[in-house]
């Protein structure tokens with residue numbers, strides 16, 4: 001599949017008292033980590049690409065197609081949310097089947113595809129369970145399987161693993177990386193976890209407050225000469241989110 005890149009061409013957008021200008025290009029077949037402080041506009045950026053929000057000015061392009069006015073279900077995009085958005089009353093297999101047909105009128109071939117998608121994320125034995133009968137990590141995998149089945153060339157991930165511990169997050173990153181390679185997906189991955197971004201991202205988009213942004217190669221961003229503002233942010237993020245405070249030095 002020829003995965004399209006994404007262009008936000010001078011995209012202006014505003015909520016009542018917050019305005020944004022996004023002007024970014026996301027390369028085809030690569031993972032971009034979208035990072036930055038709370039409220040900087042990471043989710044807003046993803047919603048403009050997915051079509052849940054419409055630009056006030058400028059254009060959103062996927063490949064060469066201007067999708068600015070296209071409704072979300074017609075865009076070549078799958079999105080996985082932090083809450084995973086599973087229907088509590090539907091089985092795991094049905095939740096995944098919704099990715100193919102919102103009415104769940106699935107052909108035999110589609111049922112086989114659902115089964116295969118669940119096998120790929122290690123949920124072969126749990127297809128008939130309800131979401132509440134799964135762990136948090138397993139629920140994330142159901143959401144990923146559903147996104148994979150939709151077979152859209154752009155995958156948007158909005159902190160989908162924030163509630164998971166490090167080992168499970170690593171598991172999910174491995175699944176995403178495998179899917180990206182298999183299907184040449186263009187992936188945007190919002191995360192507050194520097195080590196997740198470092199593990200999987202080819203490029204980084206760092207959104208600062210007040211609409212400033214920096215972008216570049218992930219190796220450069222995380223290397224010793226990475227942008228100071230980004231280094232300061234991830235230093236802070238490490239302290240706040242991941243690292244226990246160091247023990248006091250003996251006097």
Ligand SMILES: Nc1ncnc2c1ncn2[C@@H]1O[C@H](COP(=O)(O)OP(=O)(O)OP(=O)(O)O)[C@@H](O)[C@H]1O
Pocket residue numbers: 015016018036037038039040041042043044045
């Ligand atoms: N529906 C809305 N109505 C009004 N303001 C909103 C709405 N959604 C978001 N905002 C505001 O827009 C700004 C950006 O929000 P957004 O959710 O994109 O930030 P974020 O970078 O994803 O933050 P976080 O890391 O906390 O998820 C925030 O100041 C937020 O309060």
